[in-house]
Amino acid sequence: MHLLIIGAAGMVGRKLTERLITDGGLGERPVERLTLVDVVKPDHPADFSGRVDALDVDISQVGQAEKLIASRPDVIFHLAAIVSGEAELDFDKGYRINLDGTRYLFDAIRHAHEEDGYKPRVVFTSSIAVVGAPLPFPIPDDFHLTPLTSYGTQKAISELLLADYSRRGFFDGIGIRLPTVCIRPGKPNKAASGFFSNILREPLIGQEAILPVSDDVRHWHTSPRSAVGYLIHAASMDLDAVGSRRSLSMPGVSATVGEQIEALRRVAGEKAVRLIRRQPDDMIMKMVAGWAPGFEAKRATELGFKAEKNFDEIIRVHIEDELGGQI
Amino acid sequence: MHLLIIGAAGMVGRKLTERLITDGGLGERPVERLTLVDVVKPDHPADFSGRVDALDVDISQVGQAEKLIASRPDVIFHLAAIVSGEAELDFDKGYRINLDGTRYLFDAIRHAHEEDGYKPRVVFTSSIAVVGAPLPFPIPDDFHLTPLTSYGTQKAISELLLADYSRRGFFDGIGIRLPTVCIRPGKPNKAASGFFSNILREPLIGQEAILPVSDDVRHWHTSPRSAVGYLIHAASMDLDAVGSRRSLSMPGVSATVGEQIEALRRVAGEKAVRLIRRQPDDMIMKMVAGWAPGFEAKRATELGFKAEKNFDEIIRVHIEDELGGQI
Structure with missing residues (x-):
């Protein structure tokens, strides 16, 4: 299998890459090729015998997503995003990366589908920021999306696009609403969370x-290990059971x-x-x-x-x- | 007041224009100027003593929305849309008009706001197509949006944008989920409804x-007369009571x-x-x-x-x- 990870240099992206290499496959199928993409060039993983392409590509630039889709990866993990705080401070950047970038990617896949029937699995990381107060506890699966940040808005819009593009048959999409990842490794950062x-x-x-x-x-909350587990499961599970409601709130x-x-x-x-x-x-x-x-x-x-x-x-x-x- | 109606040549747009002229004002304030816009030039209304500009402008073309905002209308009615059936048949056209057009309009207002603090009322016509089966009866106000058409997806996305742009203070937005308008005047058309x-x-x-x-x-269902009534009320009501959940399912x-x-x-x-x-x-x-x-x-x-x-x-x-x- 050929897997494309967009946002591979981030914390979850790096851990996902490691896990895929350790597992050696996805479901029953061996991983032969990895394309690792981020706005900064991701590191080459050390102990992987297959082909690796590590690329610095910004999918929010017109025409860049097409280049990634040209090699027709079997599974696409779309993890790339401007985080909540930054999307709130820089309105244009947030919409460009989190909305336009996602749409360019989805459209590049659609055009490939129209060309030759290409239909990859697309695993998209959404967020619990798609809901907004007042909130019940626990929040049911069918709670309406009322984001109170631009980041949450961009994720909710991407979920709607994912569902529509999947319904039209352009790809098999699944959206994963990540809980807050805890304990994040590394140094303290400035995120409010x-x-x-x-x-x-x-x-x-x-x-x-x-x-x-x-x-x-x-x-x-969820651990980084579980976050990666969701992505792996989303990439290999049978999607028939998911139906038309393509984005799922994860356990945590x-x-x-x-x-x-x-x-x-x-x-x-x-x-x-x-x-x-x-x-x-x-x-x-x-x-x-x-x-x-x-x-x-x-x-x-x-x-x-x-x-x-x-x-x-x-x-x-x-x-x-x-x-x-x-x- | 200066009112801008985008989609003024459509059935609801024409009836809204007539009603505004008959009423002579909106709430307590007289209407002095109307800018009527559609992809085909709207008719000049007969018995209006104020200024009328009737323009054929396609807001889904880059730079066109800015021209409409240059005159800083007090209220903007955004009724323009590709209907459900056409948006389903022509994927690109539906997203271009119903999503990009809306976003260009909202961004033009945002840029004007950033320039001089301009902050108009924006009344946006959404649709009951934002929900999708399985559906309860009656559908509660906080039912989650699970559109099953590209049209419904585009309307749901526009609702999210309306809420975020309003939250950020760029304009005072309100979304109106129109029931199916019945009895539509005119000849039978090919809409499935x-x-x-x-x-x-x-x-x-x-x-x-x-x-x-x-x-x-x-x-x-709702009558054309009530549909226009919603828009008039949305344009003149106090929005403080609406809070952050800016799009409302209308009575019908x-x-x-x-x-x-x-x-x-x-x-x-x-x-x-x-x-x-x-x-x-x-x-x-x-x-x-x-x-x-x-x-x-x-x-x-x-x-x-x-x-x-x-x-x-x-x-x-x-x-x-x-x-x-x-x-």
């Missing part, structure tokens, strides 16, 4: 972390910040918990108040998507995958 | 009409075809009913099976939008507005 990871990741390596919200804030772990901290205490002890410094931030608290507390994810669970059962597991996954299994 | 009007309009003038579906098909009349026919019998007698010829059409029956049977329209009703109470009224409105008050 960063503290959910920071308050666990930093104490696990003996560093202080700042908690800008109160302990009763409830949110919806709903937890309050207080419950996150209790899990940290159980896994890493009081010493770790003491490294969390409470420093309330009104702006972040206001933003977070509108975020999703958790989803039912009934359809996705029935369709075989899996996540951790609780935050202890999420922390253990981080220790296994990022800290060599010990703290 | 045309028979809902045909089976009433033609018998009322002594002509035969073909009914391609069974009597128990239930659908959601839910009726089966059998109930439509009974109303015809009450209003125009057995002679009219006998002009309906049953000629089942599998393709139309299949399409209609996925259409909306009716909406709760609770929010819109609370916000002051009004429709007929039953089909007898809808037929009487047609007789008053199109047949000089008698049959």
Whole structure:
């Protein structure tokens, strides 16, 4: 199989690439070729015997998506996006990358389909930002999409396009509404949601972390490992069961910040918990108040998507995958 | 006030123009200027003392929307669209007019806003095609959007853009999900939904009409007069009460075809009913099976939008507005 990963240099893209190489295949079929694409050239993976093309391509530039589709990859993972905060600050950039880029890609596939019947699987990463307050808890699968950010709007629009292009038979699309990925590896970043990871990741390596919200804030999480698991399953599952409603809220772990901290205490002890410094931030608290507390994810669970059962597991996954299994 | 009507040559556009001239104003404010736009030049209205510009402009062509916004109209009615059937047959044309056209218009307003703080009211006609089967009856206001046509997809995307551009403060947008307009005046057309009007309009003038579906098909209707009423109310109402969920399912009349026919019998007698010829059409029956049977329209009703109470009224409105008050 030939797999194309757009957004391959990002955290999820890199982990997906690693996992595909480790597995050696997708479902029953061996992976022979990887095309890794991002706006910066992705690294060549070390231990893959097949062909790899690592390309710096911006699909939001007219004509670029066609080049990627010319080689007719069997599966396309479309992970590329401007994140929430940046899409809110730079209106034009957000719409260009998150909407136009997606549409150029989908149209390039459509034109290839019209040319020779090409019909790949397209796995698109959407987001829980497609819903907006007021929100019930848990949020049912058929809750209406009322995004309150430009990022969420762009993802909701892309979901609609994915469904329509799939319905017309141009490709087999499936949209994955990723929970907030926690614990994000690496350095603390400036994303407003960063503290959910920071308050666990930093104490696990003996560093202080700042908690800008109160302990009763409830949110919806998944580990990087599960996020990659969703994508793999979406790429290999039977799509007949999905029907016309092509985007799925993924299973995840709903937890309050207080419950996150209790899990940290159980896994890493009081010493770790003491490294969390409470420093309330009104702006972040206001933003977070509108975020999703958790989803039912009934359809996705029935369709075989899996996540951790609780935050202890999420922390253990981080220790296994990022800290060599010990703290 | 200066009002811009895009799609002014269509049935609803013409009736809206007439009504605005008859009323002489919008809410408390007099209408001094009308800019009437369509892909074919709209007719100059006869009895309007203010300034009228009638223009043939296609907003789906780059740079055209800017020309319309240059004069900074106070209210913009965006009614222009490729209809459902055509958008399904011509994929590119549907997306160009119904999506790109809308986005060019919204961006032209945004750029004007960034230039000088311009912030008009934007009234956008959406459609009940934003929902798709399986559908409950009645459909609640917060039912999720799962369009099953490219037209419905384009309208749902435009609703998302309307909400985001309004949230960012570029304009004051409101989206109106029009029920199927019945009785459409004029000749029978080829729209799959045309028979809902045909089976009433033609018998009322002594002509035969073909009914391609069974009597128990239930659908959601409003008169042309009420459709115009929604637009007028949307243009003049206080938008604070609408909040972030900017598109509203309008009130209407839910009726089966059998109930439509009974109303015809009450209003125009057995002679009219006998002009309906049953000629089942599998393709139309299949399409209609996925259409909306009716909406709760609770929010819109609370916000002051009004429709007929039953089909007898809808037929009487047609007789008053199109047949000089008698049959």
